[in-house]
Amino acid sequence: MKSLKVCFLISVLILSLSVTVFAARIEISSPGEQTIPLALTRLLPIGVGGAQPALAREFQEVLENDLEMSGLFEFVDPAAFLGDAERLGLSRTDIDFNQWRMLGSEALIKGGYSVSSGKVTIELRLYDVITQRLLTGRRYLGNSTDVRKIAHTFADQVLKSLTGEEGPFSTKIAYISNRTGHKELYLMDVDGYQPIRMTDHRSIVLNPDFSPTRKEVIFTSYKNGNPDLFRKEIYTGRESRVSLKPGLNIGGRYSPDGREIALTLSKDKNSELYLIGTDGTVHRRLTNHYGIDVDPTWSPNGQKIAFVSDRRGNPNIFIVNVHSLEVSRLTFEGKYNATPAWNPKDDRIAFARMDNGVFNVFTIREDGSDERQLTFGAGSKEHPRWSPDGRFLIYSHDLAGEKSIWIMRADGTGARRISAPGGNDIHPAWSVRW
Amino acid sequence: MESSRKQRWRQLQSVFEPGFKQMLLISLLLHLLVPVLYYAPFFPQRDIRKPPVYRVNLVNKPVKNPQAGRPEAVAEKKKPEAKPAPKPEPKPLPPSPKPVAPKPEPVKPKPVPVKPKPEPQPEPKAVAKKPEVKPAPVPAPEPVKTGPTKAQESALEKRLREIREAQEKKAQETARKDRLAALKAAAVAESAKKSPIADAPVGMIGGKGDEEGVSAVAFVQEFIQQQWSFSKYQAAGNPQAEVKLFYSTDGELLHYKFLKKSGNEAFDDSLIRAITKSRQLPQALPEAMEFHIFFNLKDMLDRR
Known part of the structure; x- marks a missing residue:
């Protein structure tokens, strides 16, 4: 009896001791700041070789533009920078993190460059200011003309270390432009710089798509009179016809594994979707309906294809299972839904819908739920295509009769024009990372 | 004598x-x-416009058992503007004698129908005092002595007084009605408002304790949330993490431990940054405290 009492007393004592530390449970369900304060310093010249402020400025502009486009950051005003911004120390021990912390920044990009005999070396560091940790460090070597490319590549790295997913800035965008008087295929950087004409067909080139595995593009051209599907290797410039069936050979899209191409053929008098090999042999007929079936787009896993069909009257988006050939309808709203593009990373499908004579970009989930309108206002926005990481969308925007290529974030924010004025630019397509 | x-x-x-x-x-x-x-009514009385008086209770220290009251307590949030109550409102009763201005006073603000605070407030006004601000009467032209004769003047005056009386009566009536409507609106607003009493002392909504101040838990929660920056463009999936933090009485972080990481590196890193920034709380705690914090993005992703 007595031992029981002692036991009880001890347990009470233990309980009271443990209670003295007050433990509270808290839930924090959203961050207080929804952008990362980033300090982006100027590139400083390293050692001999002389300063080239123009180079540093160009690099900074490109990098800042890319990072701004990502929407992740809020830039710390460079006017507020303290002494450390003018010091070249790139290693962790050389940087006065307290200065940067005082400015409220959480991330810091510092870099230096040197130029010797036409070669440029750029060293870059991304630091976590709070934990004083190096997040990524890179040294790039290239020609002095490669500065933009180096900036894009580093922007990709910054995104990778802060989100786990590399950015798409060092990739290319293909599009169709009529600057020469004919619709030809062009290639440009993601920020619209360095546009290069790829074809000289002097007829009509349409609807490009990049191979996910090789550096090549497919597109439809009327060069030989018939809309045939062409393939072009980007760096060698070698070109060949992939599909030259009588009638349409249009809207070719590589499968995610790069082994097949989905496209519309009208060899049997009605436009239907087919799967062909990269050598042009028909593997499979995907649709069989008297309606018109066009504009296929692959799901990321290669199991399904979304396409446009007028089988129920108005053009709407349908999804066909590549294996079972089962067709389901995706869009029910609107009178004209066209040019679907499946996000390469998730289950959202972007498309253009016409309302009151104006096309706007929408997205919808694969199961038909959660439809969202991303663009608003005057001027048709058509042909949406995703960036390889699914972060951005590009589309052609008709402003006062001139069509140009625009880019925006996947949620519809940050829209900006990227293609230069001076022609009608349509049918953009975003390359994968090579 | x-x-x-x-x-x-x-x-x-x-x-x-x-x-x-x-x-x-x-x-x-x-x-x-x-x-x-x-x-005498010849001379208009110009009221001195007093600036609105806000009384701010600076006792907002984190306490363990806060009393019932307003939760606007965390050190960063000391803006009196945030208070819903005091709004300079016209005092319709008793109406001050109006100037002999022959115009029908368009400037006089009518009592706003949605007054945030009803007049008869039974609570002791511990915090915010209602500013007594009368509307500035229309600057009246001084009676000009040059024109009319005395008789004319008195006749005019008489008539004006009659008009004014009628006007005042009407104004009183409308004011009464307005106040009634305002009371009703205030009652509705009050029930929807967070704080049960607009003029409540510093405390927490639903506080059950007896200490003047805010809940230390809410204080820490808000402070750490303020330190946490994470972009929705970094989010992948629905990351969740659980961290245990131990603070001393001085508000110093003694140690912390991830009980559960989200697996999303960017998310976990952002939490480490937030915790590092919260190493020292701006105010002391009532006692050494341990917090289990569940971090997630529920509210942010919903809004996307």
């Missing part, structure tokens, strides 16, 4: 100049005239 006083009086009289008594009387009358004139 009697004679000495008379004597003194006579002495005084001899000192006084002749006519002093009359002057004294006139002076007295003139003095009396001042308040008479002051209250």
Whole structure:
């Protein structure tokens, strides 16, 4: 009896001791700041070789533009920078993190460059200011003309270390432009710089798509009179016809594994979707309906294809299972839904819908739920295509009769024009990372 | 006794100049005239516009058992503007005598129908005092003496007074109605408001304790949330993490431990940054405290 009492007393004592530390449970369900304060310093010249402020400025502009486009950051005003911004120390021990912390920044990009005999070396560091940790460090070597490319590549790295997913800035965008008087295929950087004409067909080139595995593009051209599907290797410039069936050979899209191409053929008098090999042999007929079936787009896993069909009257988006050939309808709203593009990373499908004579970009989930309108206002926005990481969308925007290529974030924010004025630019397509 | 006083009086009289008594009387009358004139309707009374007075209770230290009250307590949030109550409102009763302005006073603000605070507030006004601000009357033209004669003036005055009285009566009526409506609106607003009492002392909504101050838990929660920056463009999936933090009485972080990481590196890194920034709380805690914090993005992703 007595031992029981002692036991009880001890347990009470233990309980009271443990209670003295007050433990509270808290839930924090959203961050207080929804952008990362980033300090982006100027590139400083390293050692001999002389300063080239123009180079540093160009690099900074490109990098800042890319990072701004990502929407992740809020830039710390460079006017507020303290002494450390003018010091070249790139290693962790050389940087006065307290200065940067005082400015409220959480991330810091510092870099230096040197130029010797036409070669440029750029060293870059991304630091976590709070934990004083190096997040990524890179040294790039290239020609002095490669500065933009180096900036894009580093922007990709910054995104990778802060989100786990590399950015798409060092990739290319293909599009169709009529600057020469004919619709030809062009290639440009993601920020619209360095546009290069790829074809000289002097007829009509349409609807490009990049191979996910090789550096090549497919597109439809009327060069030989018939809309045939062409393939072009980007760096060698070698070109060949992939599909030259009588009638349409249009809207070719590589499968995610790069082994097949989905496209519309009208060899049997009605436009239907087919799967062909990269050598042009028909593997499979995907649709069989008297309606018109066009504009296929692959799901990321290669199991399904979304396409446009007028089988129920108005053009709407349908999804066909590549294996079972089962067709389901995706869009029910609107009178004209066209040019679907499946996000390469998730289950959202972007498309253009016409309302009151104006096309706007929408997205919808694969199961038909959660439809969202991303663009608003005057001027048709058509042909949406995703960036390889699914972060951005590009589309052609008709402003006062001139069509140009625009880019925006996947949620519809940050829209900006990227293609230069001076022609009608349509049918953009975003390359994968090579 | 009697004679000495008379004597003194006579002495005084001899000192006084002749006519002093009359002057004294006139002076007295003139003095009396001042308040008479002051209250006479010829001279408009200009109210001194007092600036709104906000009384801010600075006792917002984190406590363990906060009393019931307003939760606007965390050190960063000391803006009196955030208070819902005091709003300079016209005081319709009693209406001050209006100037002889012949215009129908368009400037006078009518009592706003949605007054955030009802007038008869039974609670002791511990915190915020309602600013007593009367509407500035329309700057009235001074009566011009050049024109009409006295008779004309008095007749005009009489008529004006009648009009004014009618107007005042009407104004009182509408004011009464407005106040009634305002009370009703306030009642509705009050029930929807977070704080049960607009003028409540510093405390927490639903606070059950007896200490003046805010809940230390809410304080820490808000502070750490403020330190946490994470972009929705970094989010992948629905990351969740659980961290245990141990703070000393001085508000210093003694140690922390991830009980569960989200697996999303960017998310976990952002939490480490937030915790590092919260190493020292701006205010002391009532005692050493341990917090289990569940971090997620529920509220952010919902809004996307």
